[in-house]
Structures are given as C-alpha cells and as structure tokens.
Amino acid sequence: xxxxxxxxxxxxxxxxxxxxxxxxxLIWQLSFQQLEVPVYVVPKPSDIVMALINQSSLLxxxxxxxxxxxxxxxxxxxxxxxxxxxxxxxxxxxxxCFMPYAILFxxxxxxxxxxxxxxxxxxxxxxxxxCAMLVAVFPILTNTTLGLRSVNKGLLNLFQINxxxxxxxxxxxxxxxxxxxxxxxxxxxxxLALIGAVVSEFVAxxxxxxxxxAYQILQAGFQLDLPLMFAALFLITCTxxxxxxxxxxxSRVFLSKWHESEQA
Amino acid sequence: xxxxxSVDIPTTSNFVTPMIMVRGVxxxxxxxxxxxxxxxxxxxxxxxxxxLGPSGCGKSTLLKMFADLEQPSAGQVRWNGKADxxxxxxxxxxxxxxxxxxxxxxxxxxxxxxxxxxxxxxLSKEKVLDALKAVGLDKFAKAYPRELSGGMQMRASLxxxxxxxxxxxxxxxxxxxxxxxxxxKLDSDIRKLWSERDLTIVFVTxxxxxxxxxxxxxxxxxxxxxxxxxxxxxxxxxxxxxxFRTSESFIKQCSHxxxxxxxxxxxxxxD
Numbered sequence: 385x386x387x388x389x390x391x392x393x394x395x396x397x398x399x400x401x402x403x404x405x406x407x408x409x410l411i412w413q414l415s416f417q418q419l420e421v422p423v424y425v426v427p428k429p430s431d432i433v434m435a436l437i438n439q440s441s442l443l444x445x446x447x448x449x450x451x452x453x454x455x456x457x458x459x460x461x462x463x464x465x466x467x468x469x470x471x472x473x474x475x476x477x478x479x480x481c482f483m484p485y486a487i488l489f490x491x492x493x494x495x496x497x498x499x500x501x502x503x504x505x506x507x508x509x510x511x512x513x514x515c516a517m518l519v520a521v522f523p524i525l526t527n528t529t530l531g532l533r534s535v536n537k538g539l540l541n542l543f544q545i546n547x548x549x550x551x552x553x554x555x556x557x558x559x560x561x562x563x564x565x566x567x568x569x570x571x572x573x574x575x576l577a578l579i580g581a582v583v584s585e586f587v588a589x590x591x592x593x594x595x596x597x598a599y600q601i602l603q604a605g606f607q608l609d610l611p612l613m614f615a616a617l618f619l620i621t622c623t624x625x626x627x628x629x630x631x632x633x634x635s636r637v638f639l640s641k642w643h644e645s646e647q648a
Numbered sequence: 649x650x651x652x653x654s655v656d657i658p659t660t661s662n663f664v665t666p667m668i669m670v671r672g673v674x675x676x677x678x679x680x681x682x683x684x685x686x687x688x689x690x691x692x693x694x695x696x697x698x699x700l701g702p703s704g705c706g707k708s709t710l711l712k713m714f715a716d717l718e719q720p721s722a723g724q725v726r727w728n729g730k731a732d733x734x735x736x737x738x739x740x741x742x743x744x745x746x747x748x749x750x751x752x753x754x755x756x757x758x759x760x761x762x763x764x765x766x767x768x769x770x771l772s773k774e775k776v777l778d779a780l781k782a783v784g785l786d787k788f789a790k791a792y793p794r795e796l797s798g799g800m801q802m803r804a805s806l807x808x809x810x811x812x813x814x815x816x817x818x819x820x821x822x823x824x825x826x827x828x829x830x831x832x833k834l835d836s837d838i839r840k841l842w843s844e845r846d847l848t849i850v851f852v853t854x855x856x857x858x859x860x861x862x863x864x865x866x867x868x869x870x871x872x873x874x875x876x877x878x879x880x881x882x883x884x885x886x887x888x889x890x891x892f893r894t895s896e897s898f899i900k901q902c903s904h905x906x907x908x909x910x911x912x913x914x915x916x917x918x919d
Contacts, residue, residue: 542760546812547734
C-alpha cells in the first residue's frame with residue numbers, strides 16, 4: 385500500500401521535500417535544545433517563530449519597505465529593459481553602440497556603485513530603487529533582445545512576401561516570439577531586484593521609517609539578536625520565493641497554450 | 649561536365665508573354681560561392697513545373713528569386729514581362745518547413761496574409777474557412793500547430809498560401825521532411841488543386857518521383873555551379889492518380905531523369 389503512494393508524482397514533488405524540511409527543523413529544534421546552545425550563537429526554530437510573532441509589527445513594516453523597493457525596481461527594470469530591447473532591434477548599429485556599456489553596468493558590482501548613487505540621489509527610497517533596478521534590468525534587456533531577434537527565417541520571409549510593414553513584423557512576429565524569452569528574463573530579474581534592494585539597503589543603512597529588512601538584519605547583528613536576524617532572513621526568502629512563483633504563474637498563463645516550456 | 653545539353657525554351661512562350669521569364673540570371677555570393685550560372689528560363693501561365701536537382705544546385709535560390717526574396721547578381725527576372733512582381737502577379741509561397749506561428753491557432757495562421765493586407769475579419773472569415781476546407785483542415789481551425797502532425801502542419805501552411813487566391817504558387821521542397829505515404833497524398837492533393845484552380849505552380853524538389861508525378865514539365869538542375877541540365881515535358885495524363893505512379897511510362901521517365909542527373913554530376917559525389 386505504501387509503495388504506490390511514494391511513486392505518486394504529487395507525493396514525490398511536493399510531500400517528499402516538505403517532509404524532509406520538517407525533519408530537518410525537528411532535528412534542529414531537538415538537538416539544539418538538548419545541547420543547550422545559547423540563542424545568541426544559533427537560535428532554535430522555536431526562537432525564530434517567537435521572534436516573528438513578538439516583533440511582527442517591526443518586521444512587517446520593514447517587509448513592506450523592502451517589498452516596495454523591490455517591486456518598484458522590478459517594474460522600472462521591466463519597462464526600461466524592454467524599451468531598450470525594442471530600441472536595440474531597430475538597428476544593429478544602435479545595439480553595437482550601446483551594448484558594451486550595458487555590459488559595463490552589469491559587470492560592475494552594485495555594492496560598488498551604491499554609495500555613489502546614494503550620494504547623488506537625496507531621496508533614500510529613490511536611491512535604493514535605482515540601485516536595485518540597475519541589477520535587475522540586464523536579464524530583461526538581453527533576453528528580450530534575443531527573443532525579438534531570433535525569429536524564424538521562413539516566417540520572416542512569409543511576412544516580407546505579404547508586404548508586412550516594419551510595425552506589423554514587430555507586433556505580430558517579433559513580440560510574440562520574444563514572450564518566452566521575456567518571461568525567462570522576468571524570473572531571473574525578480575530575484576535580482578530583491579538582491580539589489582537588500583544589498584543597497586545594507587550600503588545605505590537607512591533606519592527610521594525607511595528601515596527595510598536588510599537594516600533589521602544589520603541591527604540584529606549589532607545586538608546579537610539572532611532570532612530576529614533569522615526571522616528577517618526568513619521573510620526575505622519568502623519574498624523572493626513569492627516573486628518567483630508569481631512570475632512562473634504569469635509565464636504559465638501567457639504561454640501554456642503554445643510554448644513547449646509550459647507543457648505538462 | 650563533358651555533356652552540355654541544350655536548353656529548349658517551349659515554343660508556346662514565343663507567342664505569349666511568360667508568367668516568369670529568367671534572362672541571363674547569375675548568382676554569386678559574397679563568399680565566392682557560384683550558386684547559379686547564366687540561366688535562361690520561361691515559365692508559362694498555368695504550368696505546374698518542378699525544379700529538380702541535388703542540394704547545392706541553386707534550385708531554392710532560383711525559387712527565392714521568383715518570390716523576389718533574393719536578387720540576382722546579374723541578369724533579370726520578369727513577371728508577365730515586367731520587373732515588378734507586385735503589380736504583375738499574386739504570389740504565395742510554401743516553405744521547407746510549415747513555418748506556422750506557434751502562438752497562433754491554425755485559423756489565425758491561415759488568416760495572417762489577409763490580416764497583413766488589412767482585410768476586414770468579416771470578409772476574411774469565409775476565405776479562411778474555404779482555404780481550410782480545400783486542404784481538409786476545417787475541423788482543426790482552433791487547434792494550435794503543435795497539436796497537429798507534420799503532414800497536417802504542412803496542409804495548414806498550404807491553406808495559408810491558398811487563402812490569398814494566388815495565381816503563382818511557389819513551393820520550396822515542402823514535403824521533404826514527411827513520410828512517404830503522407831508525401832504521396834499531398835502530392836496528389838497539389839496536383840488536384842492545380843487542375844481545379846487557375847494556378848501556376850513552381851515546385852522545388854530533390855525527389856525524381858515527386859517531380860515526374862506532379863509536373864507538366866521538369867527542369868533538371870546540376871550543382872557547382874548551379875545550372876540547367878535539361879528541360880523536359882512530362883508525358884502523363886492530365887488527371888493523375890496512384891495508377892500513374894506504377895505505370896511503365898512513369899518508371900521510364902523517372903529512370904531517364906535519374907540518368908540525366910547522374911550524367912550531370914559526372915561521377916562527382918554530391919550530397
């Protein structure tokens with residue numbers, strides 16, 4: 385009776401990893417309880433849950449700040465990345481001129497630019513958004529450019545034979561063709577936007593009302609409040625996971641009818 | 649290489665302006681590949697003609713020139729005596745692959761040429777249905793390309809070519825990737841379509857059997873450089889069916905074309 389249950393795909397894909405995770409937490413909890421490891425060295429799962437509950441208002445406020453910066457940066461990255469991609473496919477010369485500089489931005493670590501951006505832009509939120517956007521924009525730009533470019537040669541000939549205008553080729557051929565690439569870019573980019581937001585928060589170290597989760601981690605570090613640190617970390621992970629799942633869902637909604645990547 | 653066969657231009661075209669006239673056409677690519685060597689050819693209205701030859705003989709290049717997708721390095725192509733294809737004929741093309749838009753349904757794919765011409769949906773709807781019926785796909789209008797077999801995808805591609813009611817249909821090795829049964833069926837369907845409609849068809853193939861079965865005339869081409877080796881009428885009934893495939897005349901003509909091709913390659917290996 386047990387064997388067929390294990391072989392069931394839903395059990396394998398969802399239940400099995402969940403059980404593993406639960407076992408891990410259980411062993412963590414029990415062994416550290418037994419060994420009486422001090423909470424400022426390694427907190428037990430129960431300590432982290434307590435921190436989440438006790439400091440919920442503080443953490444929730446910070447979560448909203450980080451979420452706001454991440455989402456704004458992500459939105460800007462999508463808009464700017466897509467626009468530049470459209471510009472790039474209009475002419476090879478434009479792409480050849482600008483691509484090296486786009487790469488230059490990408491390879492420069494954001495932590496290195498962040499202090500400069502923070503000096504230049506007085507508004508902390510805006511500064512953080514710009515930093516995070518700079519990290520997130522690149523995958524959208526490259527993926528969308530690739531997707532707009534890599535159209536089937538035969539289909540392009542077909543459009544040409546039917547005297548399609550540049551606009552028709554763009555909207556009816558290049559854009560639909562780029563969608564799978566674009567969604568691939570979104571999935572990478574949403575995670576990068578979060579990383580960018582957290583890293584630039586570290587650099588800015590802004591407290592008060594604009595204190596995000598990264599600031600809470602820094603503060604908790606200074607105070608050796610490890611349960612709070614883990615709680616903030618947990619929320620950041622949840623945010624990243626939520627964004628990724630949302631992008632996967634979007635991709636599925638738009639591509640499930642025709643693209644191989646979304647076939648069962 | 650030693651046997652140079654003369655190219656006969658059919659006498660009929662001396663009186664009527666041919667639909668496609670090729671004069672002294674050459675094609676040399678920037679990398680030095682000599683794709684086509686000085687070529688003269690007439691295709692009359694209403695012909696169903698095959699360009700037969702090994703890969704690299706420039707038959708697809710020539711077809712692309714007929715579609716105005718490729719320009720000759722020298723010489724000229726004329727449609728009904730004019731240099732402008734647009735004003736002279738309604739042309740449609742079927743490619744080696746079905747080249748359907750994977751994100752669109754079969755119906756939307758077939759409607760594309762009409763959409764690109766800004767024809768109202770109310771008008772195009774019936775045309776699309778007619779085209780789908782002509783290739784036997786009317787039940788699959790709402791399906792996506794990936795849901796169809798290779799042969800059905802090719803049929804959809806054919807419907808897309810027919811929807812504009814072209815008078816010139818160019819086909820570039822359209823059934824090369826299909827299994828033999830499907831291929832035979834589609835060849836018969838093409839022949840039938842041609843006999844029912846006012847169509848001129850130029851069909852590129854590397855299959856001798858396909859060329860002989862389909863065509864009223866076969867142009868045999870040789871490779872390196874691409875050139876015309878022979879230009880022959882096919883002796884066969886107007887309405888053709890499976891019995892023609894097994895007839896003595898069919899087999900005799902096929903072996904004749906086979907010899908011509910072997911002679912042309914002159915013992916050189918070609919792929």
